Amino acid sequence: MSVLVYIENRNGKFKKSTYELVSYGKRLANGLGGSVTLLSIGKVAEDELKNLGAYGAGTILSAETDVPLDDRAYASLIAAAAQNSGATLVVMAHNVTGKALAPRVAVRLNAGLVSAVNGLPVSYQPFVVSKKAFSGKSLMQAEITTDIKVITLSQNTAGIETFAGNAAVETMDASAVTSGITVLSTEVQTGKILLSEADVVVSGGRGMRSADNWEPLEELAGVLGAATACSRPVSDEGWRPHHEHVGQTGKVVAPNLYFALGISGAIQHLAGISSSKVIVAVNKDPEAPIFSAADYGIVGDLQTVLPKMTEAFRKFKSGN
Amino acid sequence: MNFEFSEEQLMIQQAARDYAQRELIKDVIERDTHAIYPTEHVKALSELGFMGMLVDPEYDGGGMDTVSYVLAMEEISKVDSSVSVIMSVNNSLVCYGIEKFGTEAQKEKFLKPLARGEKIGAFLLSEPEAGSDATSQRTTAEDKGDYYLLNGTKNWITNGNTAGTYLVIAQTHPEKGHKGINVLIVDRHSPGISVGPHEDKMGMRSSDTHSVMFNDVKVPKENRIGEDGFGFKFAMKTLEGGRIGIAAQALGIASGAFERAVKYSKERKAFGTEIANHQSVAFKLADMAVKIENARNLCLKAAWLKDQGKPYGYASAMAKYYAAEIAMEVTTEAVQIHGGYGYVKEYHVERLMREAKLTQIYEGTSEIQQIVISRQVLNEF
Amino acid sequence: MNILVCISNVPDTTTRIKYSADMKAVDYSGVQWIINPWDELALTRAIELKEAHPALVQKITVITAGGADADPTLRKALACGADDAIRVDAAGGDSLFTATQLAHAVKGEPFDVILCGIESSDYNGSAVGGMLAELLDYNSVSAVSSLNLDGNSIKVTREIDGGKQSIETSAPVVLIVQKGIAINPRIPSMRGIMTARTKPLKVVAATAAAPGSKVVGYQAPPQKSACKMIDPENIDELVHLLHTEARVI
Ligand SMILES: Cc1cc2nc3c(=O)[nH]c(=O)nc-3n(C[C@H](O)[C@H](O)[C@H](O)COP(=O)(O)OP(=O)(O)OC[C@H]3O[C@@H](n4cnc5c(N)ncnc54)[C@H](O)[C@@H]3O)c2cc1C
Ligand SMILES: Cc1cc2nc3c(=O)[nH]c(=O)nc-3n(C[C@H](O)[C@H](O)[C@H](O)COP(=O)(O)OP(=O)(O)OC[C@H]3O[C@@H](n4cnc5c(N)ncnc54)[C@H](O)[C@@H]3O)c2cc1C
Numbered sequence: 045m046s047v048l049v050y051i052e053n054r055n056g057k058f059k060k061s062t063y064e065l066v067s068y069g070k071r072l073a074n075g076l077g078g079s080v081t082l083l084s085i086g087k088v089a090e091d092e093l094k095n096l097g098a099y100g101a102g103t104i105l106s107a108e109t110d111v112p113l114d115d116r117a118y119a120s121l122i123a124a125a126a127q128n129s130g131a132t133l134v135v136m137a138h139n140v141t142g143k144a145l146a147p148r149v150a151v152r153l154n155a156g157l158v159s160a161v162n163g164l165p166v167s168y169q170p171f172v173v174s175k176k177a178f179s180g181k182s183l184m185q186a187e188i189t190t191d192i193k194v195i196t197l198s199q200n201t202a203g204i205e206t207f208a209g210n211a212a213v214e215t216m217d218a219s220a221v222t223s224g225i226t227v228l229s230t231e232v233q234t235g236k237i238l239l240s241e242a243d244v245v246v247s248g249g250r251g252m253r254s255a256d257n258w259e260p261l262e263e264l265a266g267v268l269g270a271a272t273a274c275s276r277p278v279s280d281e282g283w284r285p286h287h288e289h290v291g292q293t294g295k296v297v298a299p300n301l302y303f304a305l306g307i308s309g310a311i312q313h314l315a316g317i318s319s320s321k322v323i324v325a326v327n328k329d330p331e332a333p334i335f336s337a338a339d340y341g342i343v344g345d346l347q348t349v350l351p352k353m354t355e356a357f358r359k360f361k362s363g364n
Numbered sequence: 365m366n367f368e369f370s371e372e373q374l375m376i377q378q379a380a381r382d383y384a385q386r387e388l389i390k391d392v393i394e395r396d397t398h399a400i401y402p403t404e405h406v407k408a409l410s411e412l413g414f415m416g417m418l419v420d421p422e423y424d425g426g427g428m429d430t431v432s433y434v435l436a437m438e439e440i441s442k443v444d445s446s447v448s449v450i451m452s453v454n455n456s457l458v459c460y461g462i463e464k465f466g467t468e469a470q471k472e473k474f475l476k477p478l479a480r481g482e483k484i485g486a487f488l489l490s491e492p493e494a495g496s497d498a499t500s501q502r503t504t505a506e507d508k509g510d511y512y513l514l515n516g517t518k519n520w521i522t523n524g525n526t527a528g529t530y531l532v533i534a535q536t537h538p539e540k541g542h543k544g545i546n547v548l549i550v551d552r553h554s555p556g557i558s559v560g561p562h563e564d565k566m567g568m569r570s571s572d573t574h575s576v577m578f579n580d581v582k583v584p585k586e587n588r589i590g591e592d593g594f595g596f597k598f599a600m601k602t603l604e605g606g607r608i609g610i611a612a613q614a615l616g617i618a619s620g621a622f623e624r625a626v627k628y629s630k631e632r633k634a635f636g637t638e639i640a641n642h643q644s645v646a647f648k649l650a651d652m653a654v655k656i657e658n659a660r661n662l663c664l665k666a667a668w669l670k671d672q673g674k675p676y677g678y679a680s681a682m683a684k685y686y687a688a689e690i691a692m693e694v695t696t697e698a699v700q701i702h703g704g705y706g707y708v709k710e711y712h713v714e715r716l717m718r719e720a721k722l723t724q725i726y727e728g729t730s731e732i733q734q735i736v737i738s739r740q741v742l743n744e745f
Numbered sequence: 746m747n748i749l750v751c752i753s754n755v756p757d758t759t760t761r762i763k764y765s766a767d768m769k770a771v772d773y774s775g776v777q778w779i780i781n782p783w784d785e786l787a788l789t790r791a792i793e794l795k796e797a798h799p800a801l802v803q804k805i806t807v808i809t810a811g812g813a814d815a816d817p818t819l820r821k822a823l824a825c826g827a828d829d830a831i832r833v834d835a836a837g838g839d840s841l842f843t844a845t846q847l848a849h850a851v852k853g854e855p856f857d858v859i860l861c862g863i864e865s866s867d868y869n870g871s872a873v874g875g876m877l878a879e880l881l882d883y884n885s886v887s888a889v890s891s892l893n894l895d896g897n898s899i900k901v902t903r904e905i906d907g908g909k910q911s912i913e914t915s916a917p918v919v920l921i922v923q924k925g926i927a928i929n930p931r932i933p934s935m936r937g938i939m940t941a942r943t944k945p946l947k948v949v950a951a952t953a954a955a956p957g958s959k960v961v962g963y964q965a966p967p968q969k970s971a972c973k974m975i976d977p978e979n980i981d982e983l984v985h986l987l988h989t990e991a992r993v994i
Contacts, residue, residue: 054906113905115875115885138871140904143863144887144921147840147875156841156957159871172961177868181762182771184868185961186839196871200992224884225914228900232908241924244994268994293710301993311631312705322991324983325972335972340986344977356980360988371817372938375824379932386929413935426935 045078048131050122050149051096052141053088060363061137061199063099068164068202069135070100075168081105081129083216085118090213097211099204103129104211107218113141114223119148121218126153126192133171138196146196155192162201180321239288242271244301245320247290249275249313251306251327251346255283261305264354267361273297275307291316306346309334326350369431376432379412380439388443393709395446395570399562401526402447402570410481414440414451419459419479423471426479430605430667434612438660441616442623445719446571448616452609453522454478458485458531461602462549465589474529474549483528486552487606488518488576489599495520496732498533498599499542503578505534512536512548512588514556514581520726524574525559527552532578533595545595549587556581567718604677606727607684608666614687614723615659621698621716622652628702628711639701648697655690662686678740684723685733691720746894746916747804748791749856751847751873752822753781753865754815769962780818782930783862789927790892791860792826798894804828806856810846812836816946823941824933830944835951840868844876845954852881857916858899863888863923878919886914890925 049069051062066082073080082104084093093104105125111117122145126134134149136142138160150157158173162183166172170187173195177184188195239245246265252258258272265272272288279289290297292312298319305326307313314337317323325338328345335341342349369377388405395402409415418433419425433455440448462475477483494500503516514534518524530550537544550557560575590598626649629640639645666679695717699706706713724730756762756776763772780788788807795802807822809815810833819830833846851859859881861874878885888904901920902911933941975983987994 052906112910115878115887116883119875119879139906140888141906143871144875144885147844147872148879148885150841150872150957151844151876151879156839157870157872157876158958160869175869176966177963178756178760178762179758179866179869180966183964183966185963186958187961188958189955190957198992200988203989224918225886225912228911228913230905230908230910301987301991311633315631322987322993324987335974338972339969339991340975340983341972342975342977342980342983349977349980352977352980353983356984357994359981360984360994371820375817375821375933375938376935379934379938382930382932411934412932417935421939427939428935 045076047073066099067205083125100207101211105216107216109218123152142196150194156188156190157194159196239271244270246303247273249307377435380436384443399569415481416479424479437612438616441613442620456609457487486523486527501535503534514578542596547595607680611683611687614691618691618694621695625698625701659687681736688723695720754818785930786927787860824937825931830946839956840872841957848880849952859919874921885919887921
């Protein structure tokens with residue numbers, strides 16, 4: 045009953061989400077009464093790999109290769125590692141890479157796959173996991189019925205736990221790996237994010253007081269990789285361009301996270317943001333209607349709160 | 365009896381809805397405010413086949429039934445009746461008239477480009493002195509042997525400037541009264557035609573309404589539709605079908621306003637609760653729903669009769685009359701439910717209210733429909 | 746070049762989800778069915794490519810695994826511009842079951858490019874495309890946001906962790922597409938609806954296949970709770986909650 049976890053590096057480094065995945069794998073192995081093996085593909089220094097011991101890593105297979113992500117090649121390596129380590133459960137992150145590889149691995153192993161799993165299983169015997177369905181409108185429990193099982197974990201649903209122990213790094217031969225694709229160019233995500241496509245939106249209202257006060261708001265948006273937006277009076281005043289105006293008569297947005305800073309929460313404004321997953325409101329008036337639409341609220345003066353927010357998020361981002 | 369739509373009818377409804385809700389909605393307020401003709405949308409809807417959807421595929425049309433046409437007109441009119449009126453005039457007056465009564469050569473030459481939407485048609489009946497009373501035509505089509513000489517003025521012509529093809533109703537034999545009237549297919553760019561300024565209207569502001577002046581315009585004889593003197597009958601017959609289009613337009617205006625009112629009443633709060641929870645608002649919505657359902661059934665009944673090849677003039681007059689009246693009532697209530705917000709452009713309902721008004725006037729005023737209906741009632745019962 | 750587009754028949758995304766009394770199944774009564782939005786974009790891109798390269802792209806086929814109630818969705822795809830349709834007569838089942846059915850139906854057929862949406866809007870599985878590729882032993886590229894043909898070379902942009910990559914690959918290949926692959930989904934034209942009447946819709950029998958998972962039951966997601974107030978002197982608390990509770994950063 046052992047578990048194989050595929051871990052992904054970015055430029056030879058692991059992100060915080062990998063620690064979650066590793067410690068999740070360890071907890072699954074404990075639940076199943078087995079051990080956990082990690083597989084890393086690409087070039088990662090031994091120290092970086094060994095750090096994962098603190099999150100429960102036992103054996104780490106390191107398959108060094110220069111071949112860029114190729115779905116078929118990587119999936120065959122993962123499946124081989126699973127077979128060699130005798131894994132009955134393969135775990136990956138539910139991100140672009142996991143979505144690409146997990147289905148192929150599942151077929152190779154004749155395994156049932158449930159993707160985007162929330163946290164630890166509901167039960168191990170039978171193996172039942174919980175996930176969102178219908179784009180979040182429903183929660184579903186699914187049982188994987190095959191001997192070997194593949195799951196992908198929704199990020200931040202399991203949390204990070206630390207464990208005592210050391211990781212042992214072993215090399216896995218990846219010399220036979222070839223690629224069916226040619227990478228022409230790679231573009232690292234930067235630059236301004238379009239309001240309509242942004243996952244995070246930082247929006248200011250009349251509570252921002254004047255056009256000159258927008259710099260700290262843009263700074264926060266920069267830290268969060270967010271697009272900026274505003275309420276209608278703000279664009280009517282000319283503090284911000286009209287294409288940033290959100291609401292009934294402006295753009296309708298549906299980001300994962302919407303910051304309403306100094307926005308009272310008029311129904312016309314809410315009409316443009318009500319599909320946002322999470323709304324954070326900052327307002328000096330505790331009675332402002334925005335608080336009944338928001339998920340998290342801070343009552344305070346933006347003059348002081350906004351710079352503190354920027355600092356706190358900057359700290360978080362740099363540690364992640 | 366069967367109240368189910370076919371798979372294709374639903375597909376057409378969805379196609380019209382998708383286009384209206386994704387594309388037409390974008391600049392509708394802008395177009396209305398500045399009376400901008402919807403050039404791009406007419407082109408796109410032509411490519412999708414909506415401009416000639418009723419015409420037989422043999423003449424490059426969509427070959428769809430009138431029920432589908434009602435469903436499509438309703439969806440487009442929920443958003444922009446300036447666009448749907450262009451669609452209605454082209455389909456149910458101009459294309460229908462030529463297809464039903466024209467010669468093979470006329471269909472080949474004039475119907476095909478209209479059905480493809482490459483050209484748009486206009487229907488020229490109303491005159492400064494002849495509105496409801498269409499018998500008193502002053503425009504003349506003098507018989508000159510191998511051509512007609514056209515003189516006179518037409519008013520209120522939808523697509524007056526943008527059309528490529530006109531259907532002109534004109535008097536050839538004044539002594540015969542309405543039995544002397546002819547209908548001619550006229551190229552919009554014939555020498556002697558001039559178009560007046562764009563009418564600055566209350567609603568449907570971006571549709572293209574003009575007066576059209578004819579000054580010794582020569583029209584070849586072969587462009588006359590039907591026998592000599594068929595013109596008045598032609599106009600009455602085509603308007604019977606045209607009324608289904610306008611009825612469906614009025615229905616769309618009403619249901620568009622209704623959908624907005626329902627949504628708003630669930631969002632807007634007053635006295636501590638959503639206004640939908642105030643019974644007088646909820647009951648308004650109930651009344652609106654019943655009226656819309658009735659109007660829809662009348663429209664579909666008239667369309668169904670037409671598709672079955674049965675007489676539908678009585679049904680289409682009823683549909684047009686009722687749908688126009690309730691469109692006015694429903695849009696007025698929709699504005700009321702929106703309160704002050706309903707009175708400004710951003711919330712769309714005031715525009716729908718302005719549009720509703722026109723459906724009571726054109727293609728036979730409500731009073732004219734009452735005449736048509738009451739005559740039949742008195743004749744038959 | 747022949748393009749295959751895999752279509753999933755899903756409830757309209759505005760549908761309110763209802764359940765059977767025992768919460769073990771979704772109640773689909775009264776649901777309006779649509780082409781899965783990502784598949785609709787894939788189909789749109791396929792049609793655009795055929796229009797742009799009429800000599801290169803010979804045929805677009807759409808396929809679904811499902812019961813006869815999926816036929817209207819396939820006919821809509823035909824009306825939008827696909828040339829023919831295949832329905833594998835196999836309703837229900839998980840992603841492995843579905844992919845097995847699709848692979849069974851297309852194995853040996855000369856499809857050069859197979860397009861799948863990155864997920865279906867019902868079970869959000871993100872699995873069928875990759876599984877199909879593996880079952881057919883084709884290359885696959887996932888998270889594809891643009892697709893262009895340059896002679897026989899296939900150029901795509903894919904999202905990777907932290908950025909984008911442009912890639913060249915060759916047929917046969919499965920491309921798993923996401924937002925950006927096409928902008929406006931195709932609306933069927935009257936002509937398209939008319940010609941769809943006579944386009945072939947082939948029904949093939951299901952193959953014996955075991956699913957790898959099954960649904961145990963459903964729950965409604967938790968109601969939106971009241972706004973959590975955070976002390977302005979303790980913004981770290983906000984960061985922490987957004988990360989661990991709301992999980993949006
Ligand atoms: C037809 C119509 C259409 C409309 N459409 C839209 C639309 O699409 N979008 C839209 O946004 N609005 C729209 N409105 C306007 C809407 O009704 C509201 O007036 C508007 O949303 C209010 O903007 P606001 O919240 O920025 O300003 P206000 O309502 O003035 O709110 C400012 C808020 O900032 C807070 N504040 C002030 N100073 C500080 C500080 N130092 N620190 C923290 N908080 C502070 C205040 O407590 C207050 O809650 C529309 C109105 C009409 C009539
Ligand atoms: C925007 C717009 C677009 C139009 N497009 C076209 C077009 O494309 N082609 C075209 O030919 N025409 C078109 N029309 C003209 C339209 O059909 C006429 O306006 C309509 O038929 C009414 O005629 P009228 O305006 O002369 O009113 P009138 O006939 O003068 O009527 C005035 C009032 O008297 C009432 N009335 C008249 N006779 C009677 C009666 N016997 N009993 C009771 N009440 C009566 C009417 O109902 C009305 O209330 C358009 C009009 C508008 C405003």
